[in-house]
Structures are given as C-alpha cells and as structure tokens.
Amino acid sequence: MSIESEIKSLAYEVGFCSVGITAAELVKNAHKVMHGAVSIISAAYNYPSYRDIEVAGLRGRVARFALGRDYHLEVGDRLESLGRQIEKLYGAKWTSFVDTSPIADRSAAQLAGVGGFGKNTCIITPVCGSWVVLGGIAVDISLVSDKPADSPCGGCSLCLKACPTGAIIEPFRLDPSRCISYLTQMRGIVPEHLRPMMDRYVYGCDICQEVCPQNSLLPLPEDADYIESQFGAYPDLTWLVRLTEDDFVKYVCPTAAGWIGRNTLRRNAAIALGNSGSIAALDALYEARGDADEVLREHIDWAIRRIAGS
Structure with a gap:
C-alpha cells in the first residue's frame, strides 16, 4: 500500500x-x-x-453543523x-x-x-x-496529489431559487452580507428588510443544502441528543431571548455557536419571535427588554411591533 x-x-x-x-x-x-x-x-x-420536523410551541432552528x-x-x-x-x-x-x-x-x-x-x-x-x-x-513530506474535484451541479440551480434573501447572486458566488447564516453570526444591527427572511433560524442556515439533490436527509432519531438538549435543533425561543449568562455558559458555549456571544443569540431569538407573529411571545420579549443593551432592545422592539401588526 x-x-x-x-x-x-x-x-x-x-x-x-x-x-x-x-x-x-x-x-x-x-x-x-x-x-x-x-x-x-x-x-x-x-x-x-x-429531515426537519414540526415541533410545537415557539421554537427556533439551529443549523445542523452547530449541533452537539x-x-x-x-x-x-x-x-x-x-x-x-x-x-x-x-x-x-x-x-x-x-x-x-x-x-x-x-x-x-x-x-x-x-x-x-x-x-x-x-x-x-x-x-x-x-x-x-x-x-x-x-x-513536510512530499505526497502524490489527487486530482482536483469538479462541481457536481450540472444544470441544477435549486439552491439559487431556494435562498430567501437571494444571497447566492449567481452560480458559485455568494453575497455574505445577505446570507442568513452570516446574519445570525454577525454582531450589531441586522438590516430590517432581511429580518423576516431569517424566519426562525437563530444560528446558521441549512436551506440551500436541504434542497440540494446531492444531499440525502435521514429520518431524525427520536432520542437524538441534539433534539433533547436545551440548545438543540429546535431551542425554546422564549428561553433563548431571556438567556442567562449561566445558561449560556452551560448549554451554548460547548457548541459552535458559543463564540457569537449571549446577546447576539438573544437578538436572533427576538427576530425569530417577531417572525412567529404569536402574541404568546410578548411576555418573554417584554421581560427580555429589561436587561437588554441598545442593540438587543432595538430588535426586541421590532419584534413587538411586528407581532402587534400581525
């Protein structure tokens, strides 16, 4: 060999x-x-x-790469x-x-x-x-190189059509500033016109991969840790928008999402709650506003206005 x-x-x-x-x-x-x-x-x-599943209550979405x-x-x-x-x-x-x-x-x-x-x-x-x-x-040793891989896409363009924000501006070219995954990870103010398109994602996004014919999606194991864990595939948004420092350290920091910080994650939860349009989210939003910084408060107020207008 x-x-x-x-x-x-x-x-x-x-x-x-x-x-x-x-x-x-x-x-x-x-x-x-x-x-x-x-x-x-x-x-x-x-x-x-x-495969994505329907979950009851005010639940967010975490991209698959960040689970566990x-x-x-x-x-x-x-x-x-x-x-x-x-x-x-x-x-x-x-x-x-x-x-x-x-x-x-x-x-x-x-x-x-x-x-x-x-x-x-x-x-x-x-x-x-x-x-x-x-x-x-x-x-530092010389090894025989493999042949570079070609794109398997052919004439398919499903990912371009599926991206809610139009972040894939042409084949093989992405505008990061419009990518939902980037928006959930960036700090500061999320452009208001892009917030509705983030739907319930609080970290990352899988949409362009879910529609890809090259990808296979398996049934979700009922006992999967990334479902049962507090910060799993579908975290409780009312918990997340009020996330304490202790819970952040315990549940989020061990994952790939920990680096974005507690308030950025709370900001994303506020956006997702606003997108839910549910009046059941209002109590958590008002409570979260009490210890929110200026950036988080702006997104909470937006969510409250969005729900009020639903």
Missing part, C-alpha cells in the same frame, strides 16, 4: 468521510500555517443530516490523532488546521479532490454531500 493510501486509511479510521491530498504550493497561505509545508492533506467530517459538541473540537481532535500517527509512521512534521486558519479550507478541499464546489459555494463530497465540516494537515 502506498503512503498516500495508508494516510487516507488512517483518516477514515479516525472518522473522516472524504480525504484528499494536494501540493502546499497550490494552497494559498499554506506556509503561514506551517513553515516548510510540502503537502496538504484535506479531510471532511460528516455531521448529522436529518463544537465541531472545531470534534474535527481538531481527529486531525491531531491523524497527525500523530503520520509523525510516528513517517517521521513527518505537521500542523493541523480547521476553519480558523489562514487557509481557505474549501479551496484546499477542492484542490485535494475531497469535493467539488456547489453553486451555493459549499463543498459537495461524493459520500456525504455538503453535510460536512472541513479541516486538514500540512506536512
């Missing part, structure tokens, strides 16, 4: 669903991650891809394990990276053949579709 095949086999053993290799010289900023990098090993990790333990830790631990094995077997120096490094992980994944770009700018892998998070390892 070749070194490349052995490395890929090890990557599959630690939990990755798609793995590829490319030359470091082709990957922008590779040498900022590791001086002396010669090859880049790119890997995709699959996260739960279930922070994927930076999930992917990072697997990359560390893989890196140590590569070092032990081949004497290679290495540095792992997830999506906070200077490397554009999607570009690296496409160059390494892990998956091709979808028209929604997500990487679509052959096995897991786009329900993946990406990471990689820079190594």
